[in-house]
Amino acid sequence: MKKFFAKSLIALPVAAALMSGCTGGATGTANVDTSCKASNSNAVLATTTTTFNEDAWKNAACTQVALYPQQTMGTNDKAVNAAMKDAKMVTANVKALTNGEQIALRVIWPDASDSKQGSFSSQTYADGFALQFAQNDSTDLPYIGMGSNDRPVVIYLQKNDITTYEPNGNYDHKQQRGDQSKNMFDYELKAYNQDVSDNGHSDYQKAFISEGVRSMTEVRSANKSFNMEMVHTGSHWVGTFVKDVRDDLLNMERAEVPMTLALWDGDKLNRDGQKHLSTWVSVQTGSEVGEVSKAINWVSEGDANRGKQLATNNCAPCHNYADMDNGMPYMAPNLSQIGGQSTASYIKESIVAPDAALVPGYNRNAHPKYAWYNVVDGKRMSAMPSFSWMEAKDIDDIVAYFQSLKK
Amino acid sequence: MSKRQLAMVMDLNKCIGCQTCTVACKTQWTNRNGRDYMYWNNVETYPGQGYPRNWQEAGGGFDAAGDLQPGEIPNIEADYGVPWDYNFDEMRDGAILTPQQDGKEVQPTWGPNWDEDVATGDYPSDNYFFYLPRICNHCTNPGCLSACPRDAIFKRDQDGVVLVDLDRCQGYRYCIAGCPYKKIYFNPKLSKSEKCILCFPRVEQGLPPACAQQCVGRIRFVGFLDDEEGQVHKLVHKYKVAIGLRPDYGTQPNVYYVPPVFSPDKFDADGAPIPGQDRIPDADLQKLFGDDYKQAKATLLAEHKKRKETGESELMDILIAFQHKEMFRLDNNYYQQVAKEQGRPALAPVDDRYVKGKHTKFAAHYQVAGGGHH
Numbered sequence: 001m002k003k004f005f006a007k008s009l010i011a012l013p014v015a016a017a018l019m020s021g022c023t024g025g026a027t028g029t030a031n032v033d034t035s036c037k038a039s040n041s042n043a044v045l046a047t048t049t050t051t052f053n054e055d056a057w058k059n060a061a062c063t064q065v066a067l068y069p070q071q072t073m074g075t076n077d078k079a080v081n082a083a084m085k086d087a088k089m090v091t092a093n094v095k096a097l098t099n100g101e102q103i104a105l106r107v108i109w110p111d112a113s114d115s116k117q118g119s120f121s122s123q124t125y126a127d128g129f130a131l132q133f134a135q136n137d138s139t140d141l142p143y144i145g146m147g148s149n150d151r152p153v154v155i156y157l158q159k160n161d162i163t164t165y166e167p168n169g170n171y172d173h174k175q176q177r178g179d180q181s182k183n184m185f186d187y188e189l190k191a192y193n194q195d196v197s198d199n200g201h202s203d204y205q206k207a208f209i210s211e212g213v214r215s216m217t218e219v220r221s222a223n224k225s226f227n228m229e230m231v232h233t234g235s236h237w238v239g240t241f242v243k244d245v246r247d248d249l250l251n252m253e254r255a256e257v258p259m260t261l262a263l264w265d266g267d268k269l270n271r272d273g274q275k276h277l278s279t280w281v282s283v284q285t286g287s288e289v290g291e292v293s294k295a296i297n298w299v300s301e302g303d304a305n306r307g308k309q310l311a312t313n314n315c316a317p318c319h320n321y322a323d324m325d326n327g328m329p330y331m332a333p334n335l336s337q338i339g340g341q342s343t344a345s346y347i348k349e350s351i352v353a354p355d356a357a358l359v360p361g362y363n364r365n366a367h368p369k370y371a372w373y374n375v376v377d378g379k380r381m382s383a384m385p386s387f388s389w390m391e392a393k394d395i396d397d398i399v400a401y402f403q404s405l406k407k
Numbered sequence: 408m409s410k411r412q413l414a415m416v417m418d419l420n421k422c423i424g425c426q427t428c429t430v431a432c433k434t435q436w437t438n439r440n441g442r443d444y445m446y447w448n449n450v451e452t453y454p455g456q457g458y459p460r461n462w463q464e465a466g467g468g469f470d471a472a473g474d475l476q477p478g479e480i481p482n483i484e485a486d487y488g489v490p491w492d493y494n495f496d497e498m499r500d501g502a503i504l505t506p507q508q509d510g511k512e513v514q515p516t517w518g519p520n521w522d523e524d525v526a527t528g529d530y531p532s533d534n535y536f537f538y539l540p541r542i543c544n545h546c547t548n549p550g551c552l553s554a555c556p557r558d559a560i561f562k563r564d565q566d567g568v569v570l571v572d573l574d575r576c577q578g579y580r581y582c583i584a585g586c587p588y589k590k591i592y593f594n595p596k597l598s599k600s601e602k603c604i605l606c607f608p609r610v611e612q613g614l615p616p617a618c619a620q621q622c623v624g625r626i627r628f629v630g631f632l633d634d635e636e637g638q639v640h641k642l643v644h645k646y647k648v649a650i651g652l653r654p655d656y657g658t659q660p661n662v663y664y665v666p667p668v669f670s671p672d673k674f675d676a677d678g679a680p681i682p683g684q685d686r687i688p689d690a691d692l693q694k695l696f697g698d699d700y701k702q703a704k705a706t707l708l709a710e711h712k713k714r715k716e717t718g719e720s721e722l723m724d725i726l727i728a729f730q731h732k733e734m735f736r737l738d739n740n741y742y743q744q745v746a747k748e749q750g751r752p753a754l755a756p757v758d759d760r761y762v763k764g765k766h767t768k769f770a771a772h773y774q775v776a777g778g779g780h781h
Contacts, residue, residue, distance in 0.1 A: 076554050077584040078466060078477045120444075122483045122580065122593040164598045214558060271579045272556055330474060366475035366553040366585075 034108050034236045036062040036093035042281045042297050043289070044105070044259070046096035052104050052242070060095040060106075067092060067109075067263055067276035068340035068406055072333040072359050076366070079123075080269040087268070089340065089407065090276050092261055096283055098245065103252050105131060105283070107239040107261060114232040115266025117162045125266040126204070128159035129230065129239040133250055134258040134280075135209070139295040141280055141343060143357030144260050146210040154250040155216070156241060158228035159204040160266065207249065213360030222249045256282040256292045277341050300344045300399040307401030310394055314387060321405055330367035332384065333359040340406030347399045351390070354382035408547055409567035413605065415619065416628040416642045416649040417540055418665040418726055424450050424523070424538035428618035428627075432542075435606070435617045441596025443490045444483055446519045447603035448618045450540040454691065455522040457539075459486040459589050467550045468587030469657030475553050478584035480593070487592075488518035528686070533673045535686035539695075540626075542618060543590040543603035544652065544660030545569045551602070554585025559600075565745045566631070567661060568605045576600055587656040611746075611753070613739030620735075625728035630736035632661070637736040638725045639663075646722050647699065648706050654697040665726065666692050668704045669711070 032054065044063045049056040069087035092109040107129055117126040134142050135152040147153035184192055207222035226243035246253045261278040264270040282293045316324040321335035338347060349356050358380055362372045373380040387395070432448035451457045459465070459481040466478030481487060491506040491513050498504060505512050528534035545562075549569050552560040559575035560582060562568070571582075571591070578598035582591050591602040606616035610629075614620065619627035630637035632644070642649040642665065649663035670687040672680035693700050706722070714720035728734055746753040 074477075075584075076467070076475050076477045076581055078479055081477065117598065118595065120483060120489075120595055122480055122487075122583070122595065162598055164596060272577065273579065273581070360556065363475075363553050363555065363558075365548070368473050 032108075032231070032233055032236075032238050033058045034093065034233060034238070036064055036108075042279075043256075043293060044094050044096045044281055044283045045287065046098045046103060046283060046285045048099070049097050050099055052097050052099070052102075056097055057095060057106060060097055063094045063281065065092045065094050065261055065278045065281055066090075066340060066406075067261060067278045068337040070273065070275050070277050070341075071337050072335075073273075073362055074329075075273040077269070080271075080274045083268040084270070084274045087276075090263060092263065092278070094261070094281070098285060101245060102242055103245050103283075103285075104240060104242045105259075107131070107241075108236050109239075109263055110235060111232075111237050111263075111265055111267075112235055113267045114160070116160055117266065123269075125269050125271055126160040126162050126264070127230070127237060127266045127270075128157065128204075128264040129237070130155055130157040130262040131241055132156075132260045132262070133252075133283075135250060137254055137292060139291050139345075141258055141292075141295060141345060143212070143346060144277060144279065144341060145357070145360045146213050146216050148212050148357040150211065152209055152211045154219075155208040155210060156226060156228060156243075157204075157206045157208065158230055158239060158241075159264070160230055160232075160237075162204040164204070209249065212357065219249055222247070225249070252283070253285075255286050255288065256284045256290050258292055258296060259283050279341050280343055295345055296343055298344045300348075300396050300403055302393070302396030302398070302400035304397070304400040304404050307397035307399065310390075310398050311401055314390075315398070318384070321402075328370060330362075330370040332370075332372065333362075335402060336405060336407065338405050339403045342402075344399050344403055347402045348395060350384075351395055351398060352386055352388040354384040354386060358382055409562050410564045412547065412567035412632045412661055413545070413610065414630065414632045414639050414643065414661040414663060415542070415605075415616070416639050416663045416665065418624075418626040418628075418728075419537060419539065419667040420665060420669050420726075421624045421626040421728075422450070422538040422540055423624050424452070425623055426450055426520070427621050427623050428540060429519070431617040431621035432603075436604070441594040442592070442601060444487050445592040445594075445601065446487075447590070447592075448540065448542045449519045450538050451520070452523050452525060452536050453539045453695070454527045454536065455525060458488075458519040458541075460517050460521075461486070462589040463587075463653070465589055466587070467554075467585045467589075467656070468653075469548065469550065469553075471657070473657065475550060475585055476587075478550075478587070480580050480583045481589060483595070484513075485517060488521065489513055489515055491515050531674050531678065532676075533686055535670060537667045537670070537687060539652075539664075540618075541588065541590065541652070542616075542662060543569065543605070544588055544658065544662045545603075545605055546661060547659035548657065550585040550587055550656070550658050551582035551591045551600075554581040555579075556581060563607075565742070566605075566607070566610070568607050568610075569602070570604055570607075571600050571602060573597070573599050573601075587653065587658060588660070610737055611739075611742040613737045613742075615731075615735040615737060620731075625731075625734065628725075628728075628734045631738070634736055634738075638733060639736070641721070641725060646706055646710075648703045648722065650696040650699045650703055652695060654699070664696065665707070666696050666700055666703060668692075668707050 045061040047060040067090045069084055074081050090109055092107050095106045097104045111127060115127045118124040132153050132155045135154050140151060142148045142151035142153045205228050207219045207226060208216050209219055210216035225247040228241045230237055230239040258280045260280055263276040280296045282296055316326050318327045318332040319335050320327045358373050364371055371383050373382050428448050429446060429450055437445045437447055446458060449458045465481060466476055468476055470476055489508050491508045494502055494505050494507050506515055507513060526534045526536040545568055552562060552569060557575050557577060559572050561570060561572060576599040580593050582600050583593060591600055594601045609616060615629045619629050628638050628642065630639035632640055634640050643663050649665050651660035651663055667687055670685045672682055673684040673686055675681050710720045710722040714723040743753045
């Protein structure tokens, strides 16, 4: 660990922006303010400051963001399904600071346990958090599950202390050499293994770009311009993210940047497929609400009661949600949390243009009789027909109903 | 489904449980870098709990409707067993013999051959066991591949070998729950899944997998299923005496077994053999090999009898396994042709075909100026 932090401090000018004490582990966590005084809805206002210290964090505006368990489709791991069976909404306190050069976001969420992925275990998983940003300014927001075609997202991921060994610490499997393939013995071999261990232990911090599921690509060079840390207080995780306001991957020098959060609870065996997700919120450097925020905050004015009826006739034959369980379990995504994880515009888009974003997690080979998508000319097309023929009012009503679905 | 399928046949009548295959595989692939606990090839005693412990009860595979079934992820210490060593160095200075792993004392409770040679039944009247060597089945409908949400597992078109693309794998481990044979493993050091690769770098050079090459009982046949001259094809398709393990899992395995039908007779109270009463119950073998078992048994016994009476039987000649070159029908030229078509040298580095698999693009989806991914 020492080696990593030493490396990161040299390599990253932004590392100094991380709160004092937090990088050191337990020391300093007592100073971290986990409370959230003011509350904004769906907007994280960046407070301007000269230095990113604990006082600045204390005074920063705070927003409560709701994250709902991912339930679009169960996984095939009995243990994680059981652990997440009664999972409930989690509230994260989110703050932002900027000094003009860099922007820092802090996410504080309750989690009593500090879960790590053991270095000799097949059944342990690490806690973690991720921030996903829309790369472009558009009121047409990307799908929260790793973006959509032509609407790229940038994802920053930090997992808690996953110890992985790769001999040059650069994700490079080519360089792997077993100690038994080295012509060494005794102290030489010990030194070699120590070297492998020192160099191989890397912080599990990654940046990705994605335009829809399967296109997610790690952008290793981005490591130069951001840093993430997570510190456990005993009752909460305090995750901090710092990046240059502007770099080649993501420009945050925008009035409002759409962002979603994801949280992993290692104790509950969380990983892809089972985690908590938020809908879009906007990170704002000014107080003016722009078009993107309006799109994020748009609430359908339709009649939810009427929408429920329409959904029963038009959606429930395939989709399961709330108390509707007529659809075959693998036929279509479960919509029970859609109101907590999607904007109204996404719900509407999915009704009229189902091909725009395919919900990830479904492997066609696993349930061949229920194809969520068909491959046409190498492109995955949703098996759901477009409901664009419906009256605009009907669609609004269905959207209003689905926006109410969360628990 | 791949264009062609490379398959292996193992004749269980001849397996002596010597573990030479296990050692060949271990020294070649799994003695380092977090793979230390894995046995891509293991030989377990049946009936027994197997490796990993109780794998047959750990879920995965498909039901009759074709839906992937939920499964479990075995525990390294309790189900696979930790690789341990003893403190021999310290014993020079008077220490007591202690099992250790990485210098720390451990108390092993399971291992890959923990219940080896533990028989069922009453000695000497009807006790029995047999050996079941297992590798990845390189299934036509792999459970691991179907469980992966990232498309990190792929089946090679040219020979149906199932591989993990280590660049795409993020270590979620759903593949382990999805594989009913539990023949895909989690590497905790890399935080990625790894599995038997059917020694494809050897196969591409015309050599059989190391486990087959080293097998002293000569029980393993390797070849393409569509090679009608090959012994694998004859055993699987012509004589239908080689059957996939647990076909009820629905993954269509491509490692086939000649069931152990030539077991000794049971003894009566006086210790005399009872003719026709096999020690290995048909029910056991039917559970392992499904409905095709009965016909396979009938064919094997009939051909055995024919050979005894007439001195002729192609099937028995094949099972005697006279020549390696007949048992291993690999096609070096074929692989060279594939390499040519793919525009890569025939001796391309392993990583080009393995770490960067079918779904990983060599050029990044997105290139950051001044940076560079790959």
